[in-house]
Amino acid sequence: MVFNSIFFIFCFLPVFMLLYYLIPGKLRNLLLFFGSLIFYAWGEPVYVILMLFSSIFNYYMGTELERLYYDDRKQKINLVFSIVVNLAILVFFKYYGFLLNTIGGITGIHIPHPELSLPIGLSFYTFRNLSYLFDIYLSKINAQRNFLTFAVYSTMFPYTSAGPIIRYADIEEQLKQRTINISKFGIGAELFVKGLAKKVLLADNLSVLYSGICSHPQMSVLTAWTGILAYTMQLYFDFSGYSDMAIGLGKMLGFDFNKNFDYPYISTSVSEFWRRWHISLGSWFRDYIYIPLGGNRVSPLKHIRNILVVWALTGLWHGASWNFVLWGVYYGLFLLLEKFVLQKYLEKIPSWIRTVYTMLVVMIGWVFFSQTDFGALGHYLGTMFGIGASGFIDSTALYYLKTGFILLLISILACRPAPYQYFRNLIRRRPAAAIIINLILFALSVAYMVYNSYTPFLYAKF
Amino acid sequence: MADTHGTDSGVTGMRNYLHIFIKSGLVLFLIAYLTVLYTSDSAKNIPMEQIAQTMEQDSDIISLNKENRSDLKHYYQTDDRNIDGYFFYKAASPMAVEEICIMKANDSTQANALLENASAHLAGQKQIFEGYGTDQMALLNNAVVGKKGNYVYYMCGADAQNWHTAFLSMI
Numbered sequence: 079m080v081f082n083s084i085f086f087i088f089c090f091l092p093v094f095m096l097l098y099y100l101i102p103g104k105l106r107n108l109l110l111f112f113g114s115l116i117f118y119a120w121g122e123p124v125y126v127i128l129m130l131f132s133s134i135f136n137y138y139m140g141t142e143l144e145r146l147y148y149d150d151r152k153q154k155i156n157l158v159f160s161i162v163v164n165l166a167i168l169v170f171f172k173y174y175g176f177l178l179n180t181i182g183g184i185t186g187i188h189i190p191h192p193e194l195s196l197p198i199g200l201s202f203y204t205f206r207n208l209s210y211l212f213d214i215y216l217s218k219i220n221a222q223r224n225f226l227t228f229a230v231y232s233t234m235f236p237y238t239s240a241g242p243i244i245r246y247a248d249i250e251e252q253l254k255q256r257t258i259n260i261s262k263f264g265i266g267a268e269l270f271v272k273g274l275a276k277k278v279l280l281a282d283n284l285s286v287l288y289s290g291i292c293s294h295p296q297m298s299v300l301t302a303w304t305g306i307l308a309y310t311m312q313l314y315f316d317f318s319g320y321s322d323m324a325i326g327l328g329k330m331l332g333f334d335f336n337k338n339f340d341y342p343y344i345s346t347s348v349s350e351f352w353r354r355w356h357i358s359l360g361s362w363f364r365d366y367i368y369i370p371l372g373g374n375r376v377s378p379l380k381h382i383r384n385i386l387v388v389w390a391l392t393g394l395w396h397g398a399s400w401n402f403v404l405w406g407v408y409y410g411l412f413l414l415l416e417k418f419v420l421q422k423y424l425e426k427i428p429s430w431i432r433t434v435y436t437m438l439v440v441m442i443g444w445v446f447f448s449q450t451d452f453g454a455l456g457h458y459l460g461t462m463f464g465i466g467a468s469g470f471i472d473s474t475a476l477y478y479l480k481t482g483f484i485l486l487l488i489s490i491l492a493c494r495p496a497p498y499q500y501f502r503n504l505i506r507r508r509p510a511a512a513i514i515i516n517l518i519l520f521a522l523s524v525a526y527m528v529y530n531s532y533t534p535f536l537y538a539k540f
Numbered sequence: 541m542a543d544t545h546g547t548d549s550g551v552t553g554m555r556n557y558l559h560i561f562i563k564s565g566l567v568l569f570l571i572a573y574l575t576v577l578y579t580s581d582s583a584k585n586i587p588m589e590q591i592a593q594t595m596e597q598d599s600d601i602i603s604l605n606k607e608n609r610s611d612l613k614h615y616y617q618t619d620d621r622n623i624d625g626y627f628f629y630k631a632a633s634p635m636a637v638e639e640i641c642i643m644k645a646n647d648s649t650q651a652n653a654l655l656e657n658a659s660a661h662l663a664g665q666k667q668i669f670e671g672y673g674t675d676q677m678a679l680l681n682n683a684v685v686g687k688k689g690n691y692v693y694y695m696c697g698a699d700a701q702n703w704h705t706a707f708l709s710m711i
Contacts, residue, residue: 080653123652127573135566142559163567170574175585194577195651195690 079120080239081270081323082277084527090117095330099258107230107253110331117235118198125197128167133232135163136207140221140228143214157215161208168204171196176398199239201395205362207232210246212366219247227253236327240320242338242358249333256332266329268516273322275519276315278526280489284312287482288448296468300475302461303441308482309448310441311489314343317356343493346432347424348412348439359395363388386410396447401455405446412439583689583711588625588644594710595627600699601640604629616641616657616694623650624690637665637676637683638697642707645690654692658685661694 079086094113098106119126139160146153169177171194181187210231213219222228231246231253291297291305321338328335342354352360371384386407393406416424424432445462449455461467479486491497505512596602607628612618615630624644631638641658645651662685669676683696684704691711695703 124577131566131570131573135570138562138566142563159563163570167570167574195645 079117081320081327082274082527084524087274087524090120098331103255106332107226110234111226111229114230114233114235114238118233118238128197128200129203129233129238132164132167132203132207133229134225136160136210136232137222137225137228139211140214141223143211144221147217153215157211160211164204164208164211168200170194171200173394173398180400199241202241202243203232203238205243205359205395206237206245209243209362209366213245213247219250222246222250222253234328236324236331236333237335240317240324241356242321242324242335243362244335244358248336252333258330258332262332263330266326266331269326269329270323271326271516271520271523273319273324273326274523276319276322276492278523279519280485280492281312281316281319282526283485284308284315284489287478287485288312291474291478294474296466297461298469298472298475299462299464299467300471301478302458302467304475304478304482304486306441306445306448306458306462307486310343310437310444311486311493313444313447314339314493315489341493341495343437343440344433344495345436346429347416347421347436348409349416351436351440352409352413359392363392367391382414385414389413397450399450401446401450401452405443408443408446583691586711588627588642591642591707591710592627595640595642595703595706598699598703598706600638600697601629601703604638604640605632607641612641612643615661616643616654617660618643618654618657623654635673635676637669637673637679639694640697640700640703641694643692645692651687651690651692655685655687658692658694662696665696 079090081087094109098109098113101109115126115130118129139156142156143153143160146156174194210219210228214221222231231244231249234244237244288305288308291301291308294301297305318339325335325337336358338356338358340354340357342351345351345354368384368388371387372380373384374381376384389406389410390403391406392409393402393404396402396405424435442459442462445455445458449458457466464470501512501515504515607615607630611630612626612628624646626644627640627642629640643654643658645654662680662683665683666677666680669680679696679698679700682700683694684700685694686692686704688708688711691707693704693707695707697703
């Protein structure tokens with residue numbers, strides 16, 4: 079099941095919420111667990127077994143790691159065993175074909191292999207469960223003894239499909255006891271509507287614009303830049319829209335999840351961008367890969383190695399394809415460049431120029447992200463800089479700029495904090511107007527969903 | 541004391557064996573589950589162009605109309621921009637039900653959503669012809685709708701079973 083479907087919004091969610099609010103507090107975790115299984119099984123009847131296995135395995139290994147607290151060697155062996163099993167599942171579904179193709183590419187031997195469909199949200203719940211095990215190993219948390227409580231953490235439907243990667247420590251208390259009230263429900267519902275509107279009204283329309291542009295084999299420089307601007311906005315509204323919906327649903331259920339996006343497109347440096355974009359993934363890699371490798375408290379050479387390893391892995395996490403690795407390394411190189419060379423210069427220039435610089439780096443980065451084929455990637459990048467372009471400007475560029483102008487303008491405005499601050503002020507001053515705006519956004523989103531075909535979340539495939 | 545100590549270490553040893561047994565059981569279960577998945581739902585990653593080339597060798601298929609992305613959206617409520625590829629032929633006459641559509645989804649959720657749409661399309665067709673279109677209903681009752689790996693297919697026609705066999709042998 080997906081959030082942007084009529085069935086979820088008008089059938090699953092109301093029935094679930096009604097039951098959730100009517101039953102006694104003690105039974106809420108049970109309902110949440112079974113509701114999450116139904117939510118997942120709706121689109122993944124086979125893979126719900128995998129998700130359940132993952133919950134049982136990681137619950138058990140959590141208690142094992144805690145039991146072996148006084149036996150360092152055995153605890154380490156068990157941690158390695160848990161990591162191997164979790165990563166084996168991920169590799170089996172996500173990287174198996176990629177590895178065989180890579181080996182085939184190097185050796186010249188074609189290895190035929192069947193393709194299995196990727197279980198939705200696999201990377202997200204694998205990383206979530208791994209963070210739980212790492213935190214027990216590092217003695218940051220105690221293992222959860224109640225299976226149902228852990229299973230709720232491991233399978234909760236708001237963040238199953240596309241994150242955020244919620245840490246157990248952040249919601250440990252809420253898993254046991256949480257407050258639900260009408261005010262929290264209202265804030266959650268408003269966040270959900272905001273996320274839905276971002277996805278359905280902005281991201282899906284930007285997707286049409288970008289794919290329309292990409293269908294042209296030959297394009298001008300301006301067309302290519304318009305296309306990548308549309309994709310830049312699409313990706314943000316798609317993923318941050320999902321995160322808003324997840325956090326909103328969490329609030330409706332009484333949880334407070336940390337934010338996953340913090341207006342990344344107003345960043346004044348690439349390093350700031352990564353502190354604002356997909357925050358839960360960035361902090362995961364920082365805490366469990368970068369810092370254990372030594373972080374920046376090592377020799378400059380090792381520091382460079384640590385950054386490049388972390389960013390290559392971040393790229394690979396996004397997809398089993400070399401373009402994602404390249405995309406990760408590209409960011410790693412820019413972060414190194416900023417750290418060792420650009421930082422002192424960036425501090426001296428006006429912030430708007432720094433934002434323009436950041437956005438240029440980010441937009442070029444999204445080309446690596448969007449084009450899985452190296453030929454197409456090279457062609458698109460080349461066109462953006464005039465190589466192989468049909469000119470600087472042509473009628474196609476003008477057509478797309480004219481038809482997409484309003485959409486792009488709204489998108490640029492909506493990725494800045496000002497409209498949301500205005501809306502928050504409006505809620506305080508005129509709550510009725512805020513409710514009406516939310517209702518209009520909801521009605522428009524639903525109308526759009528009824529009229530248009532199902533469009534999956536971009537990040538759900540990771 | 542010595543006996544008690546011996547009993548304690550015996551219990552600890554038993555517990556250790558029990559934990560090794562549980563871990564081995566979990567791993568064996570995982571291997572069995574993945575093996576079943578691998579043999580039942582997996583499909584080779586065949587480019588849609590190659591599938592089209594093979595399927596278009598059947599003269600019955602190419603006698604149908606080759607449909608475009610807006611037709612795909614119309615009949616299956618999906619947009620080819622959101623899927624990895626498609627192969628779609630349909631009879632030109634609205635009174636004919638012969639049709640073959642193979643879609644490749646990007647992930648399992650999308651594949652399941654496409655399968656739902658394909659099943660809904662078949663149900664819709666049956667609703668249209670039920671009661672008066674005897675020939676059409678015969679074809680629709682033998683139509684093949686299914687999913688293998690990320691591929692979702694709808695096949696309706698006198699040769700639907702042969703199309704199905706030919707397609708499955710490819711993937």
